Structure formats: structure tokens, C-alpha cells
Amino acid sequence: MTWLSPAFPVGAFSYSSGIEWAVEAGDIGDAASLRDWLESMLADGPGFCDGVFLAHAHRAVSSPEKAGLRDVAELAAAFVPSRERQLETSAQGRAFIEIARAAWNCNGLDQMVSCCDGIIVYPVAVGVVSAVHGLPLVPTMHAFFHALTSNWISAGARLIPLGQTDSQRVLALLEPAVAATIKRALGASLDDLGSATFRADLASLRHETQYTRLFRS
Template sequence: MLMRTNEPAADAQDARERMNESESAALYRLMTWLSPAFPVGAFSYSSGIEWAVESGDIADADSLSHWLCTLLAEGSGFCDAVFLAQAHRATLSRDYAQLRDIAELAAAFVPSRERHLETSAQGRAFIEIARAAWNNDLLGQTLAACEISMVYPIAVGVVSAAHAIPLAPTMHAFLHGLTSNWISAGARLVPLGQTDSQRVLALLEPVVAATALRALNATVNDLGSATFRADLASMRHESQYTRLFRS
């Protein structure tokens, strides 16, 4: 006698393993927008890592992972994640006055001229490309209502919200992309091999997850950083004699 499978259970399992159309679109767009290949020029910036390597603060995979762990949890990584969350929520609620305030605060938080160039240029490129290839009514309305320059985390928050991409995966994808770019800069400067670079990325996985969770639950009153050495690195890079990167 032929055995009959538990068809309802199998169907339920299949349903759990499938993504619906909106989930597939969200994943596709996040993987595209926050990929190193997305043309915002991220490869040309090091966020001060170049000076840290020159000064000897970063010399190997261990010192790079320690530097980036602190930068993520206590510095610009956390702050940018909070700004992204606030921009995402303001866009969804059509609170354009709040969005303008958040955008201005995010720009003011940048500690140096080169870091301001880095985040403002990437933000501008991100918006321009998103409008050219993935424009929609809410994105157009939001940008028209705000009429301000948006730094990178604000741009990512606005565009992802305009496309109804949930905040939590956007946050994780943003922090993963940020971390990957920092590691790429460190790998070229130290230099590091591909295996060591992936070890650093693996070590930082729980830090990215914890930073994302903190930022999702934070308010603007929780903003703040304590990465003075990294801030000084971004300032001193401006006068560094030989440079591969723009920041």
C-alpha cells in the first residue's frame, strides 16, 4: 500500500519557505542599494581609517576589528543607525517637519570636513540614483516637501520607507554595508588578505546585531559618541601627506 504524505503540513512548510511579492522586492532592493557595487562612491572613503593605519593604531586584523567594534557600538555606526530609524519613521508618517529637523541634526553630528563630504556625497548620490531607477510617488513627495540635502543614513531611511521596506531589515543591511566598506578600506591599507577580512566581518556580526537593536529602540535623546580617536583620525587625514582615500 502506498504511504500518503501529510499534505497540509507540507503545504504549510512550503508557505513558510516562500517569500511573498513585497518581501522579495524588499530583499532585492536592499541587496542592490546597500551593495558595495551600488554607485555612491563608498569605495573612495575610509572614515579616517587611513590615518589610523598610518599612525599605527590599526596594524592587523585584530586591531582593525577592535577599532570597528568601537566605531559601530559607540561612534558613528550607532548614531547613523539612529538617524536612519528616525528618518524612516518620519517618512512613513509624512512628518516632513520632523524629517527636516532630523536631516539637519544628522548633518551637524558629522565630526570633520572630510566626513561631511563623505556622508553628504553618498547621500546625494543615493537619492539621485534611487529617483532615476526606483522613483515612486511617496519618494517624490517627500523630497519635494523637504527640499534639503540629505546625508547618507537619512537618504537610506527616506528611500527605504518610501518603498515600504521594513525598518529592521533596512537597519541591518545598512550597518552590514557600512561595516563591509570599512573592512574593505582596512584590507587595502594594512593590507589584509581576503580570509582575514572575512574573519573580521564574522567577528563583528554580533556587534552589528546589537547596534541595530539599540538604534531601533533609541530616540534622539540617546544620540552620542565616544570615539575621540576616530574623530581625530578623520580630522588629521585632511593634512595627511600621502592618501589613497578621500576621508
């Protein structure tokens, strides 16, 4: 709960995953359109993919031979559609690992980080650290998705803007999509990875050259 709370300093508040451009372009303008946008991102875009990477990283660390951890980390680092999404997930992953080492270090963590042998994106970092500490995968996944969805809503609330009550309504309405995405991600293989959120991908690309920006992605 601590690692995936807004108070954990990975810098999540400074990223919008392209939502900033979507608001400027008029794709998102109220609570209903924000909910629809995020439901697609959860079910058919980065939400599902991040869940799959978290699950496979966790299982790789938990397996006796640590099989496939480097391959999962490498694929996850390559599986982002834009420079700013790469910055978003890699910077948060790096911060998550550094803070875990500083405040919640344990035997085996440095070894697993070394096994990744390169960039460790955010969902892989969460999977690795939680597995090394012996935390079960399912509650880790639920906490991760709650943090991810809450941060997206927070970005939308500041950009549209939305009030606190409307923000909580969006979160409540997204609960079924979150639960369904978690279930799919837990049962998915790496071959099941895929995204169909083309407008969101374009938003993250166009955000790079947006004239005025509040967020880093």
C-alpha cells in the same frame, strides 16, 4: 540588497572614515586592531548614530503627517565631526537619492526629498527611500549596517593590507557588535545620540592634511 551592495554607485569605496590615518599612525596594523577599532566605531561612534538617524527618518516618512523629517535631516547633517566625514556622508546621500530617482523612482519620493529641505546625509537618504518604497525598517537597517561594516573592512584590508580570509574573519567577529548596535539604534530616541570615539574623530580631522592618501576621508 541592490541599494546596499558594493555595486550600487554611491562611491563608498573611495572613503575610509579616517581609517587611512589610523593605519599610518599605527593604531591599526592587523586584523585584531582593525576589529577593535571598528567595534568602537559601531557601538560608540558613527555606526550607532547613523542607525538612529536612519530609523528616525524611516519612521518620519512612514508617519501620516511626516512629522519631524526636516528636523531629523538637519540634525543628521550637523552631526559629523570633520569636513571629510561631512563630504563622505553628504556625497553618498546625494548619490543614493539621485540613483534612486533615476532607476527606482516612485510616487512620493520627490515630496519627501523636498521635505528634508537641505543636505540629505547617507543614513537619512536610505531611510527616506526605503520608507517611501514601503520596505520594512528592520531589514533595511540590517542591510545598511552590513554595507557600512563591509566598506570599513574593505578600506582596512587595502590599507594594512589584509587578505580576503582575514577580512572575512573580521566581519564574522563583528557580527555580535553589529546586531547589538542595530538593536540599540532601533530603540533609541534622538536624545540618545552621542559619540565617544575621540581617536576616530581625530583620525578623520588629521586625514585632511595627510601627506599621501588613497581615500577621500
